[in-house]
Amino acid sequence: MSSEPREMLLCTTCETVLGHERDIESRNFTGKHGPAILITYVYNITMARPIRIFMSTGWYIIRVVSCAGCKKEIGWIYLKVQQRSQLYKLGKFVLELARLEMIIPPAPPTGVAF
Secondary structure, three states, X not given: OOOOOOOEEEEOOOOOEEEEHHHEEEEXXXXXXXXEEEEOOOOXXXXXXXXXXXXXXXXXXXXXXXXXXXXXXXXXEEEEEOOHHHHHHOOOEEEEHHHEEEXXXXXXXXXXXX
């Protein structure tokens, strides 16, 4: 296990923890509001019902994802893709960078005596 601090992803509105930098697969995505990330795991979210949507790379079935703390829409999860070249997106999340804050949590104290 690395002792280096890792970035946490927080909601910009309510500071709920949504994920960790180590789970980011790509920083080269675009969301509804600009730059976005593709990430494997997120938490503290709610999901809307599945919808069919056309994006620049084809048709998808997605679920819009919102922060569980403040209910602000932060991205989506891919449920179904039509093109083979897009299969790597299945089950992964796109989160909008405009809705995220990345912080490095403070390191735990070392050598503390009780």
